[in-house]
Structure formats: structure tokens, C-alpha cells
Amino acid sequence: xxxxxxxxxxxxxxxxxxxxxxxxxxxxxxxxxxxxxxxxxxxxxxxxxxxxxxxxxxxxxxxxxxxxxxxxxxxxxxxxxxxxxxxxxxxxxxxxxxxxxxxxxxxxxxxxxxxxxxxxxxxxxxxxxxxxxxxxxxxxxxxxxxxxxxxxxxxxxxxxxxxxxxxxxxxxxxxxxxxxxxxxxxxxxxxxxxxxxxxxxxxxxxxxxxxxxxxxxxxxxxxxxxxxxxxxxxxxxxxxxxxxxxxxxxxxxxxxxxxxxxxxxxxxxxxxxxxxxxxxxxxxxxxxxxxxxxxxxxxxxxxxxxxxxxxxxxxxxxxxxxxxxxxxxxxxxxxxxxxxxxxxxxxxxxxxxxxxxxxxxxxxxxxxxxxxxxxxxxxxxxxxxxxxxxxxxxxxxxxxxxxxxxxxxxxxxxxxxxxxxxxxxxxxxxxxxxxxxxxxxxxxxxx
Numbered sequence: 541x542x543x544x545x546x547x548x549x550x551x552x553x554x555x556x557x558x559x560x561x562x563x564x565x566x567x568x569x570x571x572x573x574x575x576x577x578x579x580x581x582x583x584x585x586x587x588x589x590x591x592x593x594x595x596x597x598x599x600x601x602x603x604x605x606x607x608x609x610x611x612x613x614x615x616x617x618x619x620x621x622x623x624x625x626x627x628x629x630x631x632x633x634x635x636x637x638x639x640x641x642x643x644x645x646x647x648x649x650x651x652x653x654x655x656x657x658x659x660x661x662x663x664x665x666x667x668x669x670x671x672x673x674x675x676x677x678x679x680x681x682x683x684x685x686x687x688x689x690x691x692x693x694x695x696x697x698x699x700x701x702x703x704x705x706x707x708x709x710x711x712x713x714x715x716x717x718x719x720x721x722x723x724x725x726x727x728x729x730x731x732x733x734x735x736x737x738x739x740x741x742x743x744x745x746x747x748x749x750x751x752x753x754x755x756x757x758x759x760x761x762x763x764x765x766x767x768x769x770x771x772x773x774x775x776x777x778x779x780x781x782x783x784x785x786x787x788x789x790x791x792x793x794x795x796x797x798x799x800x801x802x803x804x805x806x807x808x809x810x811x812x813x814x815x816x817x818x819x820x821x822x823x824x825x826x827x828x829x830x831x832x833x834x835x836x837x838x839x840x841x842x843x844x845x846x847x848x849x850x851x852x853x854x855x856x857x858x859x860x861x862x863x864x865x866x867x868x869x870x871x872x873x874x875x876x877x878x879x880x881x882x883x884x885x886x887x888x889x890x891x892x893x894x895x896x897x898x899x900x901x902x903x904x905x906x907x908x909x910x911x912x913x914x915x916x917x918x919x920x921x922x923x924x925x926x927x928x929x930x931x932x933x934x935x936x937x938x939x940x941x942x943x944x945x946x947x948x949x950x951x952x953x954x955x956x957x958x959x960x961x962x963x964x965x966x967x968x969x970x971x972x973x974x975x976x977x978x979x980x981x982x983x984x985x986x987x
Contacts, residue, residue, distance in 0.1 A: 542922075542958050544915040546880045551850040552922035553608060553863070557929075560592065560605055569593050571602070573626050575610055576669050577619040579655045579756075583837070584670040585617045587930065594627040603633040608846045610634060611861070614647055616930050618754075618839030620655040623664050631663040646859045647844075654754050654761045654839075675837040676830060679794070679804060679987050685745035688737045689985025691798065692730065692751040692765060694718055694822075700981040701737040707982060709740035721768040723777035731785055738789065746792050748987030749782050750801035750980045752825075754839060758783050758795040794987035798980065799827030800835050805983035806937035807833065810969060816924075816933040818842065820942035822891070824869040828931055842869070847923045868919040871895040871942055877912040895941065902947040913950040916942070920951060921958025924966055936968045943970065 544550045564570045570590040578584045587609065592598035606626060614622070622638070624631050637643045638661050648659040683705040691698040694717065701709040715729050738744055753763025759779050760766065766778050786793035796804075803817030804827070813833040819825040826842035829835065843866035844859055853863030854876055867873055871891045878885060878898045883906075885894045901909035924936060943951060952968055959966050 542918045542954070542961070544918055545911040546877050546915050549850050549852065550848055550915075550919070551853075552919075552926070553847050553849045554922045554926040554929075556849045557589075557605065557926075560601060561590070564590050564592055567593065571627050571630075572666065573606060573609070573630075574624075574666065574669055575606075575613050576623040576625075576672075577613050577617050578621050578623075578670060579619040583673055583675040585613070585619075585674050585838075586669065586672040587613055591627070591630065594629065599629055599633075602627070602630050604849070606630050607634055607637060608849065610638070611644070611647065612845050612926075612930065614651060615841045615844040616838055616927075618651070618654065618841075620651045620657045620659050622659075622661040623669055624661060625664055625666050625669055628663075635661055635663075643860075646861075650762070654756065676832055677835040677837050678832070679796075679835055681804070681808065681833060681986050683982070683986050686741045686743045687746045687748065687985040688734060688741070688744065689748045689981040689983065689987075690730070690734055690737075690750070691801070691980035691984055692717075692749070693798070694752060694765060697729070697733050698979070698981040699733050699737045700979070700985055701740040702982060702985045703741060709737055710979075710981065711736065717765040718767055721770065721773075723766075723769050723773045723781075726766060726769070726778060727781060730781065734785060734789075744789055744791050746794075746985075746987075747782075747786050747789060748984040749793070749795040750798045750984040750987075751782075751795065752798045754841075755795045755797060758786075758793055760795075796835060796984070796987055797827060797840065799825040799840050800829075801827065801980055801983050801987070802939060803827035803829045803937065804835075804986070805980060806935075806969065806971070808983060808986070809971075810935065810937070812935045814933055815935040815937060816927065816931050817937045817939065818869070820869050820871075820873075820938070820940035822871060824865045825940075828933065831932075842927075845927075847919070847926060865923065868916070869923065869942075873916060873919065874898055874912060874942055874947075877915050878909070881908040881912055883908050883912070892941070899945050899947050902950070903945060909947070910950060913947040914954050916947075917951040917954025918958060921955035924955065924959065924968075925962055925964055928964065928966065934965055934967065936966060937971065938968055939971055 574588045576586045591602045652659045687702045689700045697713045754761040807829045814831045815829045817827040824843040826840040848863035854867035
């Protein structure tokens with residue numbers, strides 16, 4: 541194992557899984573574990589592995605592994621119906637966590653809200669499991685015709701009017717969505733930006749939208765952009781905000797999470813499929829383009845995916861869980877390590893400013909700050925190995941302010957060392973000028 545210089549207690553979930561596999565191989569017997577998850581009646585994603593024998597002395601390890609895998613599947617794939625083929629005592633322990641009032645109440649409520657249905661977990665025999673049938677949502681990946689691409693961020697909106705691959709018009713508009721409770725503010729600003737782009741085209745064939753949040757069938761399910769809008773106003777005016785605009789324009793619409801669109805932009809510029817895009821900034825965002833060059837319809841909420849198995853791993857105050865990605869692959873992860881390294885940061889300063897201080901120290905050659913990004917790189921390498929158990933990605937596009945400058949170079953260098961030592965076939969890419977030129981808005985136009 542590659543050891544952290546600062547976070548001495550870090551225990552990668554990936555290595556925990558590998559240790560269990562070694563125990564199973566040496567023992568010579570095992571139990572089957574199959575997790576299947578779905579959010580509709582058509583598409584199901586399954587994950588299969590082995591547990592230690594169903595004995596009291598192995599119960600804690602089996603429960604710990606199963607719970608972390610279920611949690612991972614929920615936040616990578618997304619769904620409200622979980623099928624579990626597992627020993628009785630393991631299933632009962634997991635079900636108790638994912639029931640009302642259980643330790644994973646946050647996860648249960650979140651999935652119910654996103655998919656508009658009660659959260660269900662049930663134990664099934666192997667023969668009763670739904671077949672593995674993941675979604676593969678083919679995006680046009682084309683810029684032919686007259687298209688608008690719109691990218692809604694937390695501080696600005698970007699729009700591009702594209703005609704047969706040529707960008708005729710692009711614009712960036714500052715807005716403040718996270719402080720606005722009136723849905724009319726959001727409606728007016730989004731509509732105005734899109735309509736100005738429409739005026740630059742001779743006609744309009746399609747509208748593509750990239751936006752932070754979770755979207756199902758082009759509907760807004762959960763998005764921090766609209767966090768101040770009351771629930772009743774959200775349901776009445778925000779949930780179908782993009783659908784109404786496209787309907788008024790009488791054009792096809794595709795809304796995708798900004799992480800998926802970032803991955804699409806990377807795939808377009810790099811010429812690779814099977815690509816996982818990861819942005820390390822305020823949080824950890826993800827998107828995935830599969831081997832067919834298609835979107836998957838998965839949540840890709842990497843911020844909530846567990847990566848560290850140690851009992852005292854960093855606590856995420858929102859979800860109430862420990863060891864999840866947001867505390868390791870974001871500016872919060874850098875700030876945590878800086879505090880542990882004894883770097884004094886202004887407590888009242890915004891997180892982005894704290895990150896900038898640590899980055900300046902790296903540029904100046906401060907060994908404490910270098911150790912921060914050394915550890916962040918080890919985190920990243922082991923998390924990529926863990927993610928590959930589910931995504932099977934060969935390429936990773938790393939984005940976000942955490943990955944910039946000398947600190948980012950150290951981070952990537954250490955991650956590559958971890959991947960090399962584990963013989964992983966994963967290539968880390970950083971955005972080049974071509975991918976920056978493609979941009980989120982233009983990539984959205986190709987949806």
C-alpha cells in the first residue's frame with residue numbers, strides 16, 4: 541500500500557475488498573452476494589461478488605462490505621428498488637440500516653425524492669433477481685443542423701448557438717440562482733439567454749442542456765441551483781422548466797447532468813469512449829461515457845460514494861456518513877489535509893480561498909503543502925481503482941480547481957504511481973485547449 545504522509549489512518553475501501561478476496565481464496569469457501577438496483581421496470585444494474593462464509597466470526601466483515609457496496613451502487617447507479625441476494629443475517633443487518641429511522645435515512649429519502657417512489661429493499665433468491673440490463677442512452681454527438689447548447693452553473697450561464705458544427709454565437713452571463721427563491725427569476729434568466737441564442741440562428745433543430753443536479757426524463761429532480769425555491773413552487777414551475785422552454789420552441793430536448801456533459805466534451809476532444817470524467821472543486825462531480833459512446837442514465841454522484849473504510853473517517857455533515865468522496869476529492873479534502881498538516885488557514889475564509897492559500901504554498905515549495913497533494917493523489921489513485929470495479933473505465937478526465945497548478949501535478953503523479961503498482965489500465969487525462977474550446981455549452985448542443 542502507498543502510505544499517506546499526513547492521513548496515517550487512511551484505509552482505502554479498494555484494499556479492504558482485496559483483503560477480503562484474499563481471505564476467501566485462502567479459506568476455500570464463500571457465500572454469493574448479488575446486488576441489483578433499478579429505478580424503472582426496464583433497466584437493472586447488477587453487481588456480483590463473494591462474501592466470507594456465513595459464520596458468526598465473519599458477520600461483521602460481511603456486513604461492512606455489503607453495506608458499502610449497496611451504498612456505492614445507490615449513488616453511482618441510482619434507484620429506489622434494491623434487490624439483495626445475501627445470507628439472512630447479512631440482509632437483516634443491511635435492511636435495518638435502510639429502513640425509516642435507520643442509519644441510511646438520508647439515502648432512503650434522497651432516492652425516494654429523485655425517483656418519485658417509495659424506497660424498497662428486499663431479499664431474493666438468485667433465480668428471482670432481475671437480469672443485468674443497464675441503460676445506454678445514445679447521444680447524437682453531432683453538431684449538424686441548427687442547435688443551442690445551454691450550460692447552467694452556480695455563478696454563470698453559458699450558451700452557444702451552433703450551425704453545422706460552427707459556433708455562430710456564444711455568451712456567458714452572470715447570475716445568482718442559489719440565493720433566489722422566486723421561480724420567476726430562474727425562468728426569466730434561463731429563457732432570456734436561450735432566446736438570444738435562438739435569434740442568431742436561421743432555424744432551430746434541437747436544444748441541449750447541461751446543468752448541475754439530478755435530471756430524469758428531462759425533469760429537474762434535485763439541483764442546488766434551485767435550492768431556495770419552496771417545494772410547492774419548485775413542483776409547479778421548476779421541475780419542468782426546460783421541458784416548457786423546448787415545448788414553446790417546438791424542438792427536441794435533452795437535459796443531462798453537467799458531469800455527464802463534461803465527460804462527453806472530453807470524449808469528443810480526446811476521441812475516446814469508456815471515459816470517466818471527475819471534477820474536483822466545491823464537491824466531487826462525475827460523469828461517464830460508456831464503451832458505446834453513450835450516457836448511462838446513472839446518478840454518478842461520486843461525492844456520496846464511500847472510499848475510506850476506517851471507522852473514524854471524515855464525516856460528511858449532510859449525509860451523516862463517513863469516508864465518502866466529498867471529503868477526499870474536493871477542496872474540502874485539501875482543507876482537511878492542510879489542517880492535519882498544521883497549515884494555518886483563516887477559519888472564516890470561504891473554502892475556495894483556503895484552497896488557494898494551500899496552492900500558493902505548494903508553488904512556493906512548502907513541504908507541508910506538497911504533502912497535502914501527495915496524500916490527495918494517493919486518495920485519488922485508490923478511488924479510481926475502486927470506481928473501476930463498477931465503471932470499467934479506461935480513461936479518466938480530471939477537471940476542477942483542485943487539479944490545477946503544481947498541486948494538481950503532484951496529485952496526478954501520485955495517483956499514477958498507485959495505478960501503476962496495481963497494474964491498472966487507466967489513463968488520466970487533463971483538459972487540453974481542444975477540450976476547453978469544445979466547452980460545456982457546445983458539448984450540450986450535441987446531445
